[in-house]
Amino acid sequence: MAPRKIIIDTDPGQDDAFAILLALGSPSELEVVGLTAVAGNVPLSRTARNAQMVLELAGRGDIPVYPGCERPMVRPLFTAEYVHGDSGLDGCELLEPSRPLADRHAVDFIIDTVMAAEPGEITLCPLGPLTNIAMAMVKCPAIVPRIREVVLMGGGFFEGGNTTPAAEFNIFVDPHAAHVVFTSGVKLTMVPIDCTYKAVMTPAWLKRLRAVGTHTAIQAAGMAEFYQEYGNQKFGTDEYPLHDPCVIGYLLRPDLFKGRECHVAIEITSPTTMGMTVVDWWNVTKKPTNCLVLRELDNPPFYELLLERLSRLP
Numbered sequence: 001m002a003p004r005k006i007i008i009d010t011d012p013g014q015d016d017a018f019a020i021l022l023a024l025g026s027p028s029e030l031e032v033v034g035l036t037a038v039a040g041n042v043p044l045s046r047t048a049r050n051a052q053m054v055l056e057l058a059g060r061g062d063i064p065v066y067p068g069c070e071r072p073m074v075r076p077l078f079t080a081e082y083v084h085g086d087s088g089l090d091g092c093e094l095l096e097p098s099r100p101l102a103d104r105h106a107v108d109f110i111i112d113t114v115m116a117a118e119p120g121e122i123t124l125c126p127l128g129p130l131t132n133i134a135m136a137m138v139k140c141p142a143i144v145p146r147i148r149e150v151v152l153m154g155g156g157f158f159e160g161g162n163t164t165p166a167a168e169f170n171i172f173v174d175p176h177a178a179h180v181v182f183t184s185g186v187k188l189t190m191v192p193i194d195c196t197y198k199a200v201m202t203p204a205w206l207k208r209l210r211a212v213g214t215h216t217a218i219q220a221a222g223m224a225e226f227y228q229e230y231g232n233q234k235f236g237t238d239e240y241p242l243h244d245p246c247v248i249g250y251l252l253r254p255d256l257f258k259g260r261e262c263h264v265a266i267e268i269t270s271p272t273t274m275g276m277t278v279v280d281w282w283n284v285t286k287k288p289t290n291c292l293v294l295r296e297l298d299n300p301p302f303y304e305l306l307l308e309r310l311s312r313l314p
């Protein structure tokens with residue numbers, strides 16, 4: 001069977017890097033047709049550069065990176081250097097990109113790619129704020145029925161939020177973009193922190209990753225060790241979740257995940273709960289469902305998959 005064509009929309013971000021590397025380590029299942037960068041964890045100039053550097057780390061500098069939106073649709077940009085470091089990829093030493101960014105805007109690349117492909121051929125994998133995805137849907141609504149699926153990391157309900165008590169970072173940064181995507185009618189799967197908090201990375205696993213000994217594995221281990229520091233401080237534990245690779249893990253091994261079709265609404269008015277993903281898990285509103293909400297993850301096989309696929313990279 002031909003590999004599934006995906007566009008990864010990303011704001012690297014150490015955990016974004018693991019998602020990108022997992023996809024690149026799975027060429028028989030996934031074809032990464034391009035990366036689109038969005039402002040999120042750090043400003044766009046850095047997320048775009050980081051995306052290029054991660055691709056080149058894995059020997060895939062041939063995959064183009066398209067720079068996207070520099071700020072959310074309505075709200076000012078809120079970034080997370082407090083988690084990822086000033087570069088957005090602290091903890092590793094990567095070479096400067098050897099090629100320029102692609103000379104098309106990410107929004108236009110998404111539109112052009114989806115419109116040129118067969119209906120149902122392209123899957124979008126947003127790992128950051130949904131600004132690029134929403135702007136593409138607003139600029140060209142015809143892409144919505146042609147998109148095979150949007151599988152996004154974002155949101156939270158039973159776990160509350162990780163950025164405010166009510167909101168997860170990706171949705172909090174651009175709640176209006178999330179509202180556009182969640183009301184678009186696109187086939188949507190949401191991987192919220194309710195699920196990704198079960199994707200905790202252990203020190204033992206990290207040691208196994210570093211022991212792989214390849215350049216990619218050593219640099220990835222450095223990223224994870226830096227990233228885990230934040231978790232140690234916030235949760236007082238040495239096990240911290242890698243959120244974004246769960247999106248790619250779901251594409252590769254959906255059997256490792258469990259969830260339910262729900263109606264999900266995005267809070268875009270209350271200053272207290274701005275960016276909250278209101279998941280109607282018990283269907284009390286009787287509203288039509290708009291999203292598969294993943295809540296469970298079988299952690300050990302997921303991390304074995306992640307290690308095995310990263311071990312394939314140079």
Ligand code: RIB
Pocket residue numbers: 011013014015016040041127128129153162168169170243244
């Ligand atoms: O809340 C976690 C999400 O926000 C992840 O995608 C992380 O990379 C940041 O973008």
Ligand code: CA
Pocket residue numbers: 010011012013015016040041127128244
């Ligand atoms: Ca991210």
